Amino acid sequence: MGLIFESAAVQQDPARTATHVLLVGCETYPKLAAAGFGDGTPLGSPRRSVESMANWFLGGADGMSPAPGQPPDQAFNNPDAPLGSVEMLASPADDYTTPANITKSVTRSTLSNVRDAYKRWLARLATNPQSRGVFYFCGHGVGDGVDQYLIADDFGEDVDDPWKAAFHVSNTCQVSIRKTRANLLFLIDACMEFSPQVLFQISAPQPLINGARTGDSLCTDWAVLRATTTNRLAYADPQGTARFTTALLQALRGHCGQQRPGPAVLFDVTVSQLRAATGLFLTRLQQPGEDSVQKLGSPQGEGSWDMPLHVLNGRPSVLVELDVDPRGYRPIAQAFMERNGTPRNMQPMTTGPAKFVVQQGEWTYGVGGGVAETSDVERLLAQAVYSRCFLIP
Structure with missing residues (x-):
């Protein structure tokens, strides 16, 4: 189990309103080349990227208590839904040191581990309809021309069925919104490059959890923000975080928000504002004339996307x-x-x-x-x- 943070408040009352975070980074892929996918070179950014996301969520007052933590323009802050839990799965599965200098064990991001963690994440969210859930993935991804599939770190370890270690993003979302009323945000930092291999599978990759497409959804405000568009790659800077993650964190660090009505001087960072700001920073990271152009993928979801994910106490x-x-x-x-x-x-x-x-x-x-x-x-x-x-x- 890769639980690296659980607030004292949630430990006392698991049903309290909170923000629950699941972070997944897949980098090493030891059997990927043997399965005929890629050249076997590990990705260079997912472990750094997933740690950067963890540092942002845990660097604020919620994650650093009783220490004050960093201000809201540098780390997570949401008085309406304080940080309740952070679970991290990654490869390599080295220990992670939190901003509070606490060493935590990290679970390897195999599909079975990701699936189990996802079920726990949904269970936490199902306890309170006012809670917020954030799912973040950084690693290999492919597309079939329409849908996106994410690849877990154990891809190829089952030589008879290597694609069993991949999962369908949109179908995962469709099942999830029928499991909880809490607001959901999926942040996907992975390629959507067309892959005939996944298209020609007799048994296509399944969602992380099973369920029916039919029936009314419980969640009415959810969104998927993707790092790139259909049939295109996502990129990472050498020795740095993935490009989408870099832009996302720049946007979160005080560069978007709208003033909340009322006497308190607070600025709400909503999903719609976050997407717009991330797109601007992502464009800025491109070099003029560069072949590796990356644009945000088309948004997916429903609702007004106006529920605050993060709250600033000063003007953006x-x-x-x-x-x-x-x-x-x-x-x-x-x-x-x-x-x-x-x-x-x-x-x-x-x-x-x-x-x-x-x-x-x-x-x-x-x-x-x-x-x-x-x-x-x-x-x-x-x-x-x-x-x-x-x-x-």
């Missing part, structure tokens, strides 16, 4: 990038931002576009220094990333 920030064209002016140009008569913040552009992180709101920004000053005056910046290139005549 905007990453602003300012540049000049022609680029030959960069060594002499300077970018600036200012608002409401506050001192102007200026940055050189010698090494590339100037970058500012500012609160959402009206700002005046532009370029000057060794070039004729030009600016946009009192423009509303309300999205996670904003880029502007000023043409120098």
Whole structure:
């Protein structure tokens, strides 16, 4: 069992409103090549990616108690549904050290282990319709032109039926929404590249849990956010986390949210806002002209997607990038931002576009220094990333 966190409150009352998280990372795949899938080279990012997600969820006050933990623009925070549990399965199945410096055992992400953990996750969520569930997967994935299948770490260990270690994403969701009323978010950081191998299987990969498609769903607000589109790959930066996970965590760290009605100054991060911000950061991670283009997959789910997953106690920030064209002016140009008569913040552009992180709101920004000053005056910046290139005549 890969339970790396369970709050004292949930231990006392398993039915209390909480956020329950299941994290799965598959990296080593020791029998993948022998089963005729890939060249046997382990993936480089899922273990780091799944740990990065765990660090974000456990780095806040809920996961660090009695220590204060990091602020909401750096780690998970949701007073309406505090962190209740985090279960992690990964390969390699090395121990994991939490942000509180506690060493926890990690269960290997074989299909049977993932299936058992998934059942436990759903059981926790079924105790309270106001709870929130987050399922995260990072590893190999394939598509049949329509649906996506995720591949567990023991793929190929059953030589007679290697695809038994894969599971159908959409069918898993369809069964799940008939098991719990809690809000569900599925974060899938895996490829959807077309695979004729899965298409031609007599027995197609099954969902993680069995059930009927018929009948009314209990859950009316659920979503799947995928790292890439149909028939395309997902990518990872060398020695880093997977690209979608990187963008997702950047968005969660204070770059999206809408103000909650009422006297408290709180900003709710909903699924719809998170998807938009993640897409902007993912686009920013692409290099111009790069062959390995990755765009967010089409959203799947139902409901308004307005249930807060995460809550900020301050106004969200905007990453602003300012540049000049022609680029030959960069060594002499300077970018600036200012608002409401506050001192102007200026940055050189010698090494590339100037970058500012500012609160959402009206700002005046532009370029000057060794070039004729030009600016946009009192423009509303309300999205996670904003880029502007000023043409120098």
